[in-house]
Amino acid sequence: MRLQGGHISQIGTWNDGLDQAEVDDLGEVILMPGLVNAHCHLDYTDFFGAIPSTASFTDWIRAMVDLKADVDDAAHQRSWLHGAQQCLRHGMTTLGNIETRLDVLPSLWEQTPLRVVSFLEIILLKPESDPAEELGKLQAWMQANIPPRGCVGLSPHAPYTTKFELLEGCAEFIDLPMAMHVGESAEENQMFREGAGAMFDLLSQAGRDMNDCADQSPIANAQRAGLLGERFVLVHGNYLDDADRERVAEGAAHWVHCPRSHEYFGHQVFAAEAVLEKGINLCLGTDSLATVRDASAELDLFEEMRLFIQNHPRVTAEACVNMVTQNAALALGLQQHVGSLERGKSADLIALPCSEVDGGVAEQIVAHEGEVDSVMIGGKWVVGERKAA
Numbered sequence: 001m002r003l004q005g006g007h008i009s010q011i012g013t014w015n016d017g018l019d020q021a022e023v024d025d026l027g028e029v030i031l032m033p034g035l036v037n038a039h040c041h042l043d044y045t046d047f048f049g050a051i052p053s054t055a056s057f058t059d060w061i062r063a064m065v066d067l068k069a070d071v072d073d074a075a076h077q078r079s080w081l082h083g084a085q086q087c088l089r090h091g092m093t094t095l096g097n098i099e100t101r102l103d104v105l106p107s108l109w110e111q112t113p114l115r116v117v118s119f120l121e122i123i124l125l126k127p128e129s130d131p132a133e134e135l136g137k138l139q140a141w142m143q144a145n146i147p148p149r150g151c152v153g154l155s156p157h158a159p160y161t162t163k164f165e166l167l168e169g170c171a172e173f174i175d176l177p178m179a180m181h182v183g184e185s186a187e188e189n190q191m192f193r194e195g196a197g198a199m200f201d202l203l204s205q206a207g208r209d210m211n212d213c214a215d216q217s218p219i220a221n222a223q224r225a226g227l228l229g230e231r232f233v234l235v236h237g238n239y240l241d242d243a244d245r246e247r248v249a250e251g252a253a254h255w256v257h258c259p260r261s262h263e264y265f266g267h268q269v270f271a272a273e274a275v276l277e278k279g280i281n282l283c284l285g286t287d288s289l290a291t292v293r294d295a296s297a298e299l300d301l302f303e304e305m306r307l308f309i310q311n312h313p314r315v316t317a318e319a320c321v322n323m324v325t326q327n328a329a330l331a332l333g334l335q336q337h338v339g340s341l342e343r344g345k346s347a348d349l350i351a352l353p354c355s356e357v358d359g360g361v362a363e364q365i366v367a368h369e370g371e372v373d374s375v376m377i378g379g380k381w382v383v384g385e386r387k388a389a
């Protein structure tokens, strides 16, 4: 492989006319595209173990709101950067991250080599709140703050923390990537389909107009607003049904599943096979360390792949690797730049040691444990011994 100006300019065999004067010999490794994490909350990295796994998603939300209230900007940045370092060590080069503090975000972008698609989170649920004003502010911010790598998108947080007018306003930003947590919990499902339950009570007390909560899917508002297009990344969707999957497939929207977060909450079995049968672009994400049970966990897509295959043994290792490379690149709108090793794409590469695992390369990739050997982003080594070279 020949690299030029941070991009891949040629791929071929050793004798394919490569100029061997400037060769970087990586030895016996698996060289593959840097991993793309389709869904993450870097700022929750230091919340690791802070909320014990609970049966009630609504209780978890309450605990999270309390935790976040105590975090100042310095702690927020430390946690975000801890997460970014973990992502790099585990071979991620691009990630879709939910952002909650715009004041410090440009400085965070400068402190990581990662390619970040920053989804600016919006929570707006009271009838008197003005979506146009909020979106106008975000638009002005986006025009003034351009990330050095990656790009900026929007994240209306979830159906239960937003109102229809906001989603309608978001739909006007048709060129931006959009991420939304939808149908994550049984309580959210109950709130929208039955107009009852713990989450219904919580949001009703918070002043949300609950008139949209009866006999409708959690995804109905997003669809009615016109959001379910090819720039839309649906996160979780644990409690969506076949009619919902049809809606997502029709719009050519993308779907992110986070296996360890799913396990932490003890949700009903994820319908991966049904999502794939509809031809929906399925990706994997890490979510955050606030929702991982393992006491020594780091943000690690290899762990996510292993748990996913364990739970869905009919999915091949190759399909699973695609979920953290080309599928995720497509979901984030970066398919021209990352997600595969092709001429013209960014030189975002990782090297893994070859292992003794039976099977093909994809099986070896899924079996990889721990940190990766080396990581390159945009032609520069950012992890590994060659970093200083």
Ligand SMILES: [Zn+2]
Pocket (backbone or CB within 6 Å): 039, 040, 041, 098, 181, 235, 287
């Ligand atoms: Zn999330």
